[in-house]
Amino acid sequence: MFSGRVAVVTGSAQGLGKVFSGVLLERGSKVCISDVNQSELEKTYKEFKSKYAENVISQQCDVTDSEQLKEVFRKTKDTYGQLDLVVNNAGIVNEKNWQQCIDVNLNGTIRGTMLGMEYMRKDKGGKGGLILNMSSLAGIFPVNYTPAYAASKHGVIGYTRSWSMHPDVVNNGVRLVCLCPAFVDTDMIKMDDDSKFVGTDLAQQVIEKFGIMSTDHIIPVFVNAIEDEENNGSVISITLKGANKIPLPMP
Ligand SMILES: NC(=O)C1=CN([C@@H]2O[C@H](COP(=O)(O)OP(=O)(O)OC[C@H]3O[C@@H](n4cnc5c(N)ncnc54)[C@H](O)[C@@H]3O)[C@@H](O)[C@H]2O)C=CC1
Ligand SMILES: CCCCCC(=O)/C=C/C=C\C=C\C=C\[C@@H](O)[C@@H](O)CCCC(=O)O
Numbered sequence: 001m002f003s004g005r006v007a008v009v010t011g012s013a014q015g016l017g018k019v020f021s022g023v024l025l026e027r028g029s030k031v032c033i034s035d036v037n038q039s040e041l042e043k044t045y046k047e048f049k050s051k052y053a054e055n056v057i058s059q060q061c062d063v064t065d066s067e068q069l070k071e072v073f074r075k076t077k078d079t080y081g082q083l084d085l086v087v088n089n090a091g092i093v094n095e096k097n098w099q100q101c102i103d104v105n106l107n108g109t110i111r112g113t114m115l116g117m118e119y120m121r122k123d124k125g126g127k128g129g130l131i132l133n134m135s136s137l138a139g140i141f142p143v144n145y146t147p148a149y150a151a152s153k154h155g156v157i158g159y160t161r162s163w164s165m166h167p168d169v170v171n172n173g174v175r176l177v178c179l180c181p182a183f184v185d186t187d188m189i190k191m192d193d194d195s196k197f198v199g200t201d202l203a204q205q206v207i208e209k210f211g212i213m214s215t216d217h218i219i220p221v222f223v224n225a226i227e228d229e230e231n232n233g234s235v236i237s238i239t240l241k242g243a244n245k246i247p248l249p250m251p
Helices: 015-026 038-055 066-080 098-120 147-164 200-210 219-227
Strands: 006-009 030-035 056-060 085-088 129-134 174-181 235-239 242-245
Touching: 006 015, 006 066, 015 030, 015 038, 015 085, 015 219, 030 038, 030 066, 038 056, 056 066, 066 098, 085 098, 098 129, 098 147, 098 174, 129 147, 129 219, 147 174, 147 235, 174 219, 219 235
Parallel strands: 006 030, 006 085, 030 056, 085 129, 129 174, 174 235
Antiparallel strands: 235 242
16 A cells, blocks of 8 residues: 555655655655755755665755646656655644745645646546645634634635545546644644734643644554545544544535
8 A cells, every 4th residue: 555655745844744754654655755944854855865765755845836846746756657645734824924824735735736636647647646635623613813724724625625526536546635633743833933823822722622642643544544545535633532534514
């Protein structure tokens, strides 16, 4: 299932993207890691390269820049000859610069999804594959201290679910899944920047309510989404209590 498969993971210099890339490499996949943060990307690349040799390549990429993202896909296909998995993981929280928040989280995911379909659809020369989009519990619940972030993550769910129901996509072997974790122990949830939230105290209260998961807690759900080839269109919440498929709301 993993051995010999080829993946692109955005925002993979650190945090969940780095963990996901490590999981794929450990299981024998080939991975193109990419991130806007060149210095962190370089460090992660060196770390992975020493363990996984030619199974890892790296390409700096800001997901708000279509040409840079296209280059990630081009380089991956040129190097490994195929593409089987796209993890649209790059994300930020920034309520002051809400435009950037939407552009990275939602538009970046849309760009990566469109490229993923272009490279993996059977009618376009691909072999089918999985597009795994990172949403959040903030894509399911309203979040009063991060409205733009919540909007971006609600958008990721709507976008992913919509394509997963398109016959041209389903019939050409591409499936799409959304992961929606609660708080995970990465730099994203650090209270280190006033521009992140509208009300750090409100954020703290909700973090206390949900608790903080280790990145390890997300791995089995990530692995299962890849292994379960019947899984298309799922939106999976992940909290300390476990993982659940969120049913479609009925009007
Ligand atoms: N940490 C958490 O509590 C949760 C995180 N998520 C989502 O998981 C994903 C990963 O987040 P974390 O690892 O927690 O955060 P993180 O802050 O540790 O990592 C995010 C990575 O994305 C990169 N990035 C930011 N802007 C970018 C851009 N324009 N282009 C390319 N890369 C860019 C960063 O440089 C960083 O390496 C995000 O989409 C986030 O919204 C979802 C739910 C909970
Ligand atoms: C603080 C960093 C945010 C970015 C990381 C992230 O995506 C984490 C999100 C985690 C969970 C958010 C959930 C918020 C829910 C509440 O706003 C509330 O509406 C839930 C009410 C549920 C209930 O009443 O039981």
